[in-house]
Amino acid sequence: MSWDQIIYGKFLELKKEFLETLNHINIWNVALTLGSILAILFLLLFVIKILTRKFKELEEVRSTLRKLSFQLIYYIFWKQLPGGFASFMASLSLFFLMLKLLKAMDFIIVDVIFIRHSRKEVLQIFRDIVKAVIWLIIILIMLKDIFGFSIQDIAITSAVVTAAFAFAFQDTLVNLIAGISISVEKSFKLGDFVQLKSGEMGYVIQTSWRTTRIKNRKNQIVVVPNKELASAEIINYNYYNQAGRIFTIGLAYKDSPYMIKKAIKDYLQSIEEVLKYPAPDVYLKEFQDFSILYEVRYYIQDFDRALIIDDKIKSGLWFLLKRLGIEVPFPVREVYQHPANPLPQKENLFMPEENLADLLPLSKVIQIKSGLVAIMKKNGKDALAKLSAGSFFTFDGGLKDLLGEKLILTPLEPSLCESVEIKNLTEEEKNALEKANLRLRETIGGFYESISGNKVIQEKRFIEHFMNINFNRDEK
Numbered sequence: 001m002s003w004d005q006i007i008y009g010k011f012l013e014l015k016k017e018f019l020e021t022l023n024h025i026n027i028w029n030v031a032l033t034l035g036s037i038l039a040i041l042f043l044l045l046f047v048i049k050i051l052t053r054k055f056k057e058l059e060e061v062r063s064t065l066r067k068l069s070f071q072l073i074y075y076i077f078w079k080q081l082p083g084g085f086a087s088f089m090a091s092l093s094l095f096f097l098m099l100k101l102l103k104a105m106d107f108i109i110v111d112v113i114f115i116r117h118s119r120k121e122v123l124q125i126f127r128d129i130v131k132a133v134i135w136l137i138i139i140l141i142m143l144k145d146i147f148g149f150s151i152q153d154i155a156i157t158s159a160v161v162t163a164a165f166a167f168a169f170q171d172t173l174v175n176l177i178a179g180i181s182i183s184v185e186k187s188f189k190l191g192d193f194v195q196l197k198s199g200e201m202g203y204v205i206q207t208s209w210r211t212t213r214i215k216n217r218k219n220q221i222v223v224v225p226n227k228e229l230a231s232a233e234i235i236n237y238n239y240y241n242q243a244g245r246i247f248t249i250g251l252a253y254k255d256s257p258y259m260i261k262k263a264i265k266d267y268l269q270s271i272e273e274v275l276k277y278p279a280p281d282v283y284l285k286e287f288q289d290f291s292i293l294y295e296v297r298y299y300i301q302d303f304d305r306a307l308i309i310d311d312k313i314k315s316g317l318w319f320l321l322k323r324l325g326i327e328v329p330f331p332v333r334e335v336y337q338h339p340a341n342p343l344p345q346k347e348n349l350f351m352p353e354e355n356l357a358d359l360l361p362l363s364k365v366i367q368i369k370s371g372l373v374a375i376m377k378k379n380g381k382d383a384l385a386k387l388s389a390g391s392f393f394t395f396d397g398g399l400k401d402l403l404g405e406k407l408i409l410t411p412l413e414p415s416l417c418e419s420v421e422i423k424n425l426t427e428e429e430k431n432a433l434e435k436a437n438l439r440l441r442e443t444i445g446g447f448y449e450s451i452s453g454n455k456v457i458q459e460k461r462f463i464e465h466f467m468n469i470n471f472n473r474d475e476k
Contacts, residue, residue: 037076041069048062048065061104074097075094102134187236188236190204190205192236192238193236193303194236196214196224196229196232202214202215207226210226211224212226217307238303241301242301243299243301244278246295247295247310248285249328250292250293250328250329251292251327252326252328253292254327255326260282261282261283263320263324265279268296268313271313271316273302273309274298274299274309275299275300278299280297281296281297282296290330291328291329315351316351319414323359348417348418348419349414350411350414350417351411351414352414356373362400363397364419365392365419365421365422365425366394366418367392367419370415370416372411372413372415373411374387374409375408375444377406378406378407383412384407384443384447385439385440386412392425392429392433394437399437399440406447407447
């Protein structure tokens with residue numbers, strides 16, 4: 001017998017059952033049933049409308065709840081009719097009813113109860129478990145309603161199937177149990193920055209029933225089985241909001257360890273991103289062949305920017321050591337013939353964002369040997385005035401006071417600044433010095449005049465608004 005004959009035979013059976021159903025239908029009973037069902041439908045739609053108004057979270061599944069109500073009505077209607085065709089339609093309606101119920105229950109349990117009300121992070125594995133439990137309930141109901149299986153029969157069959165399934169998929173089950181363990185223990189949550197035992201570091205972007213996905217700093221997705229995560233050591237940098245950073249540096253023997261440690265600690269305390277508590281510290285770790293090895297420790301909160309902060313600190317430390325004349329020895333053997341009273345050779349090399357007002361000597365004529373120096377607003381990006389390589393300017397207490405709290409004198413690129421004697425300048429250089437000093441003071445004065453002018457305008461507007469005084473009319 002061919003497939004088209006089988007399908008045609010089934011169609012004829014359904015047609016026959018449908019006609020038998022029509023013959024057994026009582027019009028008055030059907031009318032009464034329809035009336036009752038419509039009343040239940042309107043009641044359900046009214047309840048959904050009230051619930052969505054009271055609980056705004058349910059607005060997202062309002063359409064699903066309405067469809068669920070219609071599917072429930074279809075099921076009740078066909079269940080009341082006699083005949084095999086009505087039984088078939090009732091079973092079909094029950095299947096679609098359960099699908100809509102799955103979507104609604106998943107949203108209510110996970111999104112509403114756990115995420116929005118309990119304020120808890122929900123891993124993907126928890127969503128999968130909820131869906132699996134709901135599907136299991138749907139299957140049990142369908143088996144009992146359509147095939148007439150009893151719960152006892154289902155339990156016996158399920159035990160055999162479960163044993164065979166567990167044996168065949170034991171690795172998968174181990175990962176599933178490990179995923180549940182991770183979810184319960186809350187070792188990490190979505191968005192946490194973690195480091196695995198292998199040294200791989202990245203952000204947790206998903207935890208499913210079998211694996212956990214981590215996005216590393218190369219934007220690559222690392223897939224790790226849950227059983228490995230459950231048994232391995234993991235460093236969670238988001239678990240505590242303070243991350244310690246450590247690096248070592250070798251410096252010359254001729255420089256005092258006390259002076260070096262104090263200079264580095266003072267420098268670290270001036271960095272905005274470094275925490276004041278726990279305080280940064282520097283330790284003398286080891287005496288090596290060519291240098292003294294120091295260990296530098298500090299703590300930060302913004303771990304997402306850890307590499308940027310490390311770069312900023314280490315780059316600034318290089319400039320600091322240059323200015324202090326502290327050498328970073330090369331790993332080669334050198335023979336020194338020291339003078340009786342050696343003087344350290346200092347390089348006045350400065351990096352961007354450093355405030356020269358705190359670093360340059362007062363009452364000195366400063367020459368910019370290389371680089372570019374500017375007057376800028378603190379935390380600003382635009383330069384108010386610039387001095388290029390070869391320029392001269394006088395840095396004294398007057399200029400420092402003029403800068404005040406809102407302006408800084410800072411390099412726009414690594415710059416070498418040295419103090420010179422005014423008597424050694426030529427007439428042309430002296431004229432350039434006077435022009436530069438005048439330009440700097442005019443720039444600073446203009447900046448603060450604009451601020452004070454804005455304050456006067458604001459005060460005038462305030463008085464005009466609240467005291468009804470027109471300054472423009474008085475001026476006329």
